[in-house]
Amino acid sequence: MTEREKIAGRIRALLAKTVENGCAEDEAVQAAAKAAELLTKYNLTVDEVRLRENPFERQSTVHDDAVGERLWKVAAAISELTEVRYWVSPRGVWPIEINFFGFDHEVQIAGYLLTICRNAMLREEARLRGLHLLKSLVKQRQIIHPFLDGMADSLHRRIRALKPPRPTGKGLVVLRNELIDAALKDEGMKLKQHPMRHSRDFESSYRSGVEAGDRVALNQGVRGPAANVRRLDGRG
Numbered sequence: 001m002t003e004r005e006k007i008a009g010r011i012r013a014l015l016a017k018t019v020e021n022g023c024a025e026d027e028a029v030q031a032a033a034k035a036a037e038l039l040t041k042y043n044l045t046v047d048e049v050r051l052r053e054n055p056f057e058r059q060s061t062v063h064d065d066a067v068g069e070r071l072w073k074v075a076a077a078i079s080e081l082t083e084v085r086y087w088v089s090p091r092g093v094w095p096i097e098i099n100f101f102g103f104d105h106e107v108q109i110a111g112y113l114l115t116i117c118r119n120a121m122l123r124e125e126a127r128l129r130g131l132h133l134l135k136s137l138v139k140q141r142q143i144i145h146p147f148l149d150g151m152a153d154s155l156h157r158r159i160r161a162l163k164p165p166r167p168t169g170k171g172l173v174v175l176r177n178e179l180i181d182a183a184l185k186d187e188g189m190k191l192k193q194h195p196m197r198h199s200r201d202f203e204s205s206y207r208s209g210v211e212a213g214d215r216v217a218l219n220q221g222v223r224g225p226a227a228n229v230r231r232l233d234g235r236g
Contacts (some may be wrong), residue, residue: 062096066125075098101184117216
């Protein structure tokens with residue numbers, strides 16, 4: 001733990017000494033004054049102090065099907081929305097592993113949103129297989145794979161569009177990215193981008209997949225699996 005993190009922890013403890021938390025009024029005032037003194041002395045802000053409190057989490061999922069082969073597109077958009085780091089197994093490695101890393105509440109949202117998208121794609125894939133059950137496996141793949149490409153591309157586009165405008169101040173954004181990168185380094189991980197397969201957008205079923213992706217309800221994923229999930233910017 002760095003000196004700055006230790007000071008941030010001390011300030012958090014002081015800020016927790018409030019009348020609402022059972023402290024006497026004089027004690028609460030003295031704690032607030034000391035917290036203000038430390039903030040000034042170490043050039044810290046309350047936002048930075050609270051940001052340094054958040055723990056990190058890594059979430060990995062393994063996929064060995066046609067949906068998982070395209071799910072990296074969705075994961076990339078989710079990473080941009082939630083501002084977590086993500087990486088995927090290199091092309092040709094099977095099964096495919098998708099990883100999210102970042103502040104725990106943001107990783108939880110990312111994982112939940114990925115699950116929603118994966119389940120929607122699996123339902124559509126099963127529906128298509130049922131419709132074309134009498135066709136050969138080759139014919140089924142020629143219909144289903146471009147459809148899933150279209151659905152993944154649609155979800156990628158829609159998730160990216162959900163990202164709110166970046167706040168005016170950039171200092172906190174830079175700090176949060178530095179903290180995540182430092183935590184990644186501590187884990188011994190260095191991210192590297194690998195070329196991934198492209199969409200078969202020339203097939204007729206691709207457009208149907210785009211339309212199916214447009215129908216998926218994404219708002220429940222952004223809200224998260226529980227009512228107490230924090231906002232994407234880590235506040236609240």
